[in-house]
Amino acid sequence: MVELIDVQAGFGGLAAGEREAVSAAELVAELHRHRIGQALARIVPDGIDFDVERSNESLYQACAEFPELLPCPVVLPAHCGDVPSEAEQVAGAIAAGAGAVVVRPGPDYWLPERWVAGPLLEALAAMRLPVLCLSRLVPLPVVAQWAQWVPELPLIVAEVAYNQNRNLVPLLQAFPNTFLSLGNNFTAHCGVEFYASMVGADRLLFGTGLPAAEAGAAIGQLLYADLTGEEREWIGAGNFRRLQEGIGR
Amino acid sequence: MSALLDKLRAGEAPDFGVIDLHGHVGRYAYPIPDLAAEGLLEVLDRVHVEHIVCSHMQCMGRNMDWGNREVLAYMQACPGRILGYVSLFPASPAEVQTQVEQCLADGFTGLKLHDHNGFPYDDPAYLPAYAIANERALPVLFHTWGQDRQFAAILRLAERFPELSVILAHGGSQNPDLYIKTALAAPRIYIDTCFSACRRGLVEYLVAGAGADRIVFGSDCYFYSLTQQLGKILGAKLDDLTKQRILRDNAAGILGRCAQQGE
Numbered sequence A: 001m002v003e004l005i006d007v008q009a010g011f012g013g014l015a016a017g018e019r020e021a022v023s024a025a026e027l028v029a030e031l032h033r034h035r036i037g038q039a040l041a042r043i044v045p046d047g048i049d050f051d052v053e054r055s056n057e058s059l060y061q062a063c064a065e066f067p068e069l070l071p072c073p074v075v076l077p078a079h080c081g082d083v084p085s086e087a088e089q090v091a092g093a094i095a096a097g098a099g100a101v102v103v104r105p106g107p108d109y110w111l112p113e114r115w116v117a118g119p120l121l122e123a124l125a126a127m128r129l130p131v132l133c134l135s136r137l138v139p140l141p142v143v144a145q146w147a148q149w150v151p152e153l154p155l156i157v158a159e160v161a162y163n164q165n166r167n168l169v170p171l172l173q174a175f176p177n178t179f180l181s182l183g184n185n186f187t188a189h190c191g192v193e194f195y196a197s198m199v200g201a202d203r204l205l206f207g208t209g210l211p212a213a214e215a216g217a218a219i220g221q222l223l224y225a226d227l228t229g230e231e232r233e234w235i236g237a238g239n240f241r242r243l244q245e246g247i248g249r
Numbered sequence B: 001m002s003a004l005l006d007k008l009r010a011g012e013a014p015d016f017g018v019i020d021l022h023g024h025v026g027r028y029a030y031p032i033p034d035l036a037a038e039g040l041l042e043v044l045d046r047v048h049v050e051h052i053v054c055s056h057m058q059c060m061g062r063n064m065d066w067g068n069r070e071v072l073a074y075m076q077a078c079p080g081r082i083l084g085y086v087s088l089f090p091a092s093p094a095e096v097q098t099q100v101e102q103c104l105a106d107g108f109t110g111l112k113l114h115d116h117n118g119f120p121y122d123d124p125a126y127l128p129a130y131a132i133a134n135e136r137a138l139p140v141l142f143h144t145w146g147q148d149r150q151f152a153a154i155l156r157l158a159e160r161f162p163e164l165s166v167i168l169a170h171g172g173s174q175n176p177d178l179y180i181k182t183a184l185a186a187p188r189i190y191i192d193t194c195f196s197a198c199r200r201g202l203v204e205y206l207v208a209g210a211g212a213d214r215i216v217f218g219s220d221c222y223f224y225s226l227t228q229q230l231g232k233i234l235g236a237k238l239d240d241l242t243k244q245r246i247l248r249d250n251a252a253g254i255l256g257r258c259a260q261q262g263e
């Protein structure tokens, strides 16, 4: 059976109008049901989650209970001194076992410009700690700019809309440090095969979009794709594992 | 435990032939990786889809004669596997009637209507098409996105043309309860499952509300990935018999009705 590691998952957050958060245990149960070995987990939904340090702490605590969960904490620029320095945030994330971090320029009130984001990106790049770039928070032009500024920093593009082929292909072709999560709601007719042929299977990562999305969708899209066994293994888990090996722990 | 989820996880196709009631072929504004009929057939074979009923990607435009001819070419390239929905533009009742008669003579299976052209589904120019489809008990697939006015028009049509198998596309994309309420308002209204955002629990919710016999599989391929939309059903928290009803049995019943009428 092809090993699967999910780079696009989460738990613990609330969207406006929701009364109950999905727990880490519920996420893990869904992983087990679909036999997904591990997941990079962040707090989702993140719409009404404003205290980054406290939120990261709750993420670390919940992940510590489940070996299946690798934390993906939030990091942010530290120019105002209200949060630890960029280097301290990155070191803290790595010490807590983070497999990647997520950034939220809009919700955390910062601009993706170099004079704001530069030190953060450089601290992350120094440790090769991958950054999850959710399309609704980090649009593709920003990903392109960051990829150019810090070419040694892996940037994982996630939550892309299904109709972005015309933009995603040249982005992935132009910047070798960019990767694509195949999680919700990436969907394209023969899309996995297409991206594997256009940019290489080594740039694609299995992701689901749990708990908002049904994991079977991403599983079907990958496991029913016309790929070699080796390509499927890379996308399922191997590429993510290589990114993990690159982190300066 | 679900044997069908096990199959999915092993990358194996279901044992039974799946029927996909919502497909598209042809070019679109964003690039489709593989436009060849052979490419689609290869996907159908790989995941054991017996039939897919398709309209053109550009199913809301003025020049539907052109779009329907393109669909016909796909049907002819994969006879019996790629079936066709006639797309219509309500230019005039006479034009609509001619288009439907010609396409049905060419072997099309049903109608697909889209209201992004700015015309409601009960626009008078469409009426000859519904009358013909009603006589033959054909499926009519309506693009819907949870809007009251869409469902109100469709319910008026279902009442006036009771032999139609009415399919509401994109089940639960918005207002899931309205889909359920509409389906339950008449005996032959079905909800299809295609939705790019594969919300966890949505298919289960539709099944619980409308009943398993009212839910049919649609992928919206080429817009979406057929394999992704199939995986959503196979991975859902439903028993295998229910999954098979959605993926095959209900659609077989719909297609069987129009085949009988045609005999």
Ligand SMILES: [Zn+2]
Binding pocket: B022, B024, B143, B169, B220, B223
């Ligand atoms: Zn459609």
